[in-house]
Amino acid sequence: MTKAVGGKAVYGAAVGILMLEARFPRIPGDMGNALTWPFPVHYRIVRGASPDRVVRKGAEGTLDAFVAAARELVADGADGITTNCGFLSLFQDELAAAVGVPVATSSLMQVDMVNRLLPAGKRAGVLTISASTLTPMHLVKAGVPQGTPIGSTEGGHEFTRAILDNELELDVDLARADNVAAALALKEAHPDLGAIVLECTNMVPYAADIRAATGLPVFSILSFVTWFQSSLVPPRFG
Structure with a gap:
């Protein structure tokens, strides 16, 4: 007998992407355009984490929001976490410690x-x-x-x-x-x-x-x- 064991909310997308809250156009090739990827991904927008706040202001005051969003992605089925801003290398250690799966912030x-x-x-x-x-x-x-x-x-x-x-x-x-x-x-x-x-x-x-x-x-x-x-x-x- 073959037995199936559950645990994820969503299957088939191993990578979870933490997204800045932005409105600029995401053209094909952009990380935030789902058509860019040759595989399915999970997205989670981190509210309040604007490009200006993260890039120009050192992501001040956003760590807790990024950790919470990363944990939600893992709970939904992501087996690894990345982000859509290279400046989030600042949170590499904290995110990796918080979620228990591989993290590639930048x-x-x-x-x-x-x-x-x-x-x-x-x-x-x-x-x-x-x-x-x-x-x-x-x-x-x-x-x-x-x-x-x-x-x-x-x-x-x-x-x-x-x-x-x-x-x-x-x-x-x-x-x-x-x-x-x-x-x-x-x-x-x-x-x-x-x-x-x-x-x-x-x-x-x-x-x-x-x-x-x-x-x-x-x-x-x-x-x-x-x-x-x-x-x-x-x-x-x-």
Whole structure:
């Protein structure tokens, strides 16, 4: 006799995603667009956690809300937790301690691993939405090596402003141009750059453009969570 044992509220989606409360457009490729993923995911919006509050204000006063939302995702059936903002590396330890399942808060957690993939004399750099508020603590919490090159879209015309000001409209062509220009500037400033890690989950739609313009491997939250998810589901073979 085959016996089925329950325990989850929802089955078939191993990854739970903690979402900022935002209204800007989530185009295909964006982490918050469910069509981006080649597998089902759970979403949970953390009320009051706006892009401005999390990125510009250090996520002040939001930890308890993120912990509660993560616990709800696990109760509903998530086997692993991630977030849709690289700046939430600040909460990596607290979330991992609170939920009892694997937690991958930030794309920044890939940097050290990417360094190990590169030839001698090459290193990964980070492209962020806000270099002015990406603190040493964000990097330490994600295990990013000291001295890692940092580039930013902060000086651009569209991307940083539209996302962090939570605007209702996004000029996708201008946002793409901001990302490509920032990546090229990062490469020019650091001749030893061997790869780029996208801190911001909203940069994923432009990853292919960045790869084409720079000629460098580009790692994002999509590559990170796809790897992460593969560890949470039964192997296809064996």
